[in-house]
Amino acid sequence: MPGAPVTQDVLTIPRKLPEGPVNLVGLTRAEMKDALAAAGTPEKQLKMRVNQVWQWVYQWGVRDFDAMTNLSKAYRVLLAEHFVIALPELVTRQVSEDGTRKYLVRIAGGHEVEVVYIPEEDRGTLCVSSQVGCTLTCSFCHTGTQKLVRNLTAGEIVGQVMLARDDLGEWPKPGEPKDETRLLSNIVLMGMGEPLYNFDAVRDAMKIAMDPEGISLSRRRITLSTSGVVPEIARCAEEIGCQLAVSFHATTDEVRDVLVPINKRWNIDTLLEALKAYPRLSNSERITFEYVMLDGVNDSDEDAHRLVKLIEGIPAKINLIPFNEWPSAPYQRSSNNRIRRFADIIYKAGYASPIRTPRGEDIMAACGQLKSATERARKSKAQIAAEAGL
Numbered sequence: 431m432p433g434a435p436v437t438q439d440v441l442t443i444p445r446k447l448p449e450g451p452v453n454l455v456g457l458t459r460a461e462m463k464d465a466l467a468a469a470g471t472p473e474k475q476l477k478m479r480v481n482q483v484w485q486w487v488y489q490w491g492v493r494d495f496d497a498m499t500n501l502s503k504a505y506r507v508l509l510a511e512h513f514v515i516a517l518p519e520l521v522t523r524q525v526s527e528d529g530t531r532k533y534l535v536r537i538a539g540g541h542e543v544e545v546v547y548i549p550e551e552d553r554g555t556l557c558v559s560s561q562v563g564c565t566l567t568c569s570f571c572h573t574g575t576q577k578l579v580r581n582l583t584a585g586e587i588v589g590q591v592m593l594a595r596d597d598l599g600e601w602p603k604p605g606e607p608k609d610e611t612r613l614l615s616n617i618v619l620m621g622m623g624e625p626l627y628n629f630d631a632v633r634d635a636m637k638i639a640m641d642p643e644g645i646s647l648s649r650r651r652i653t654l655s656t657s658g659v660v661p662e663i664a665r666c667a668e669e670i671g672c673q674l675a676v677s678f679h680a681t682t683d684e685v686r687d688v689l690v691p692i693n694k695r696w697n698i699d700t701l702l703e704a705l706k707a708y709p710r711l712s713n714s715e716r717i718t719f720e721y722v723m724l725d726g727v728n729d730s731d732e733d734a735h736r737l738v739k740l741i742e743g744i745p746a747k748i749n750l751i752p753f754n755e756w757p758s759a760p761y762q763r764s765s766n767n768r769i770r771r772f773a774d775i776i777y778k779a780g781y782a783s784p785i786r787t788p789r790g791e792d793i794m795a796a797c798g799q800l801k802s803a804t805e806r807a808r809k810s811k812a813q814i815a816a817e818a819g820l
Contacts, residue, residue, distance in 0.1 A: 451514045454487055455592070456585020458634050459641075469512040471505075479505075481643065487515055488644025491592065491601030499604075517589040518543075523597065535593065537562070537586045541579055543622050545590045547598070547614070554598075555616040558590050560632050561623025566657050568677070568690050570722055572756040581628040587635035591617060591645060617647060619654045620675070624692075626659035626666065633670050649673075655720065660696040663704040667711035674708055675718040675749070676701070680728050681736035689728070702740060709745050716745035722753050723764035723772065734775035747782035 452465055463480050471479050482500060486492045493515045495506045519536040526532070531547040543559040562579035564571075591614070595601055598613045617639060619625040625632045636652055639645045652672040656663070666674065680686035686693040693701075705717055719741060723729050737748065750773055753763040764772075769785055776783035 451512055453516045453585055454483065454513050455515055455517060455589055456583055456587075456635065456638070458584075458637065459484065465513070470508060483509070484641070485643055488592075488638065488641065489602070489646070490604055491595060493517075516585075517593050517596075518586055520593055520597075531594075531597070533590075533593065533597070535559075535590060537582065539580075543582070543590075545594065545621060547594050549613070553615045554613045555618055556591060556594050556614050557618050557621045558587060559621030559623055560587060560619055560625040560628045564623050565627065566624055566690070566692055568657065568679075569688055570679070570724060570753060570759070570761050572759070576622075578623075581631060582623070584631045584634035584638070587631060588638045588645075591635075591639055595645075615647070615651060617652045618675075619652075624657055624659060625654050626656045626662040629662055629665065636670050636672060650714075653718065657690050657692045658696050658701045659692070660700055660704045663708060664711060667708050667714075671712045671714075673714055673718070674705075674712070675720055676705065678719045678737075679722050681733045681740060685728055689722075689724075698740065702744070706744055716747055719746055719748045720751060721748055722751045723769050724753050725762040725764045725768070727761060729764040729768050729772055731771065731775060734772045738776060738779040738781065741781070747784070748776050750776075750783060750785045752785065 454462060454465070457465060459480055462484065463476050466479055466483070467473070467476055479501075482498070486498045492498060495501075495509045495513075495515075498506055498509075501509070521534040521536050521542065523534075524532045529549045533545040533547075534542055535545055536542050541562045543562055545559060546557040548555045548557065559582065561581050563576040565578040594614055600613050617636075619632060619636075632654070636649075636654075639647050639652065640649055649671045650673060652670075653675050654666060654670065654672050655675040655677060656666075657677045663674070666672070677690060678686075679689045680693075681698075683693060683697050686698060696704075708714065708717055719737075721728075721737070741748075750769055752769060753759075753761055755761075755763065773783040773785055
């Protein structure tokens with residue numbers, strides 16, 4: 431891909447600390463091989479040992495080296511001397527009336543992120559965070575009122591998946607028949623942060639989640655949501671190959687510049703050009719356009735017709751998201767009748783236009799509401815409003 435990768439000047443805590451044991455969670459297979467070799471694993475045994483340790487950690491969720499019974503006692507001692515299997519810390523767990531679960535998770539440095547599990551009849555979706563805070567300042571999003579602190583590591587990202595599987599009691603037991611029923615069947619990178627601004631860590635974490643000898647989620651069960659980091663879109667197709675969702679939310683640059691300020695850098699036309707190639711590059715069926723419904727801002731019949739015209743030629747569906755309000759939010763949710771009218775125009779043009787049912791609103795777990803509890807408690811409504819430029 432032409433040009434250098436897009437990065438941000440933010441701190442990412444390294445996987446391997448200068449001293450002390452190395453955390454195996456988040457290491458790619460190649461990195462695990464190097465780490466095991468450095469710890470004294472004979473060259474001839476490396477491939478086998480990586481496979482064995484990988485399965486214990488990611489297929490069975492084992493955290494104690496002594497429980498890895500197909501390894502010799504001496505090798506288990508060696509592993510315990512050099513490594514740990516550590517996840518982010520679960521601080522609080524809230525359960526909504528509709529069954530949605532929100533986890534407050536503490537990572538290295540004492541920072542916090544939120545993770546949401548949404549149970550549905552045919553799936554269970556985990557909404558994963560990729561950064562502490564966010565730099566994009568989308569004006570309708572509560573998370574955007576928290577300043578970016580740092581990127582998450584691959585271990586902190588895949589650790590959210592493992593933590594949720596812990597809570598759901600979903601790790602299979604060695605030697606028992608494999609249960610294909612999945613409580614956690616889908617991952618969406620739609621939590622705190624812009625995933626494409628933390629590309630390497632997100633890619634490595636999702637490769638771990640997709641590995642067939644571990645968590646084993648199909649790439650079609652993983653959706654990455656971006657606000658439109660155009661230079662990284664093709665790279666996402668080629669190196670991850672997951673499903674793509676785009677936080678679109680407007681049909682003119684004038685409105686999108688306000689709602690999604692990254693549009694000032696890569697406008698609608700530039701973004702759409704990048705999206706046209708994605709299904710072919712990633713072998714994906716279609717792109718999801720996310721569209722939050724804001725009363726009197728982007729919800730007119732004219733907006734609906736413009737949206738249909740803009741996405742012409744792109745295999746797509748449009749997820750209409752009733753705005754999830756938060757303290758001092760500058761917008762209001764479109765009426766149900768207006769949302770249905772908007773959806774009908776899109777549907778008659780030949781596109782799927784499901785209206786997303788808000789989930790977990792009573793625990794501030796709905797789309798656009800995530801924010802660490804420490805940040806939420808520290809700032810008054812007036813401060814939040816001032817940071818959002820209201």
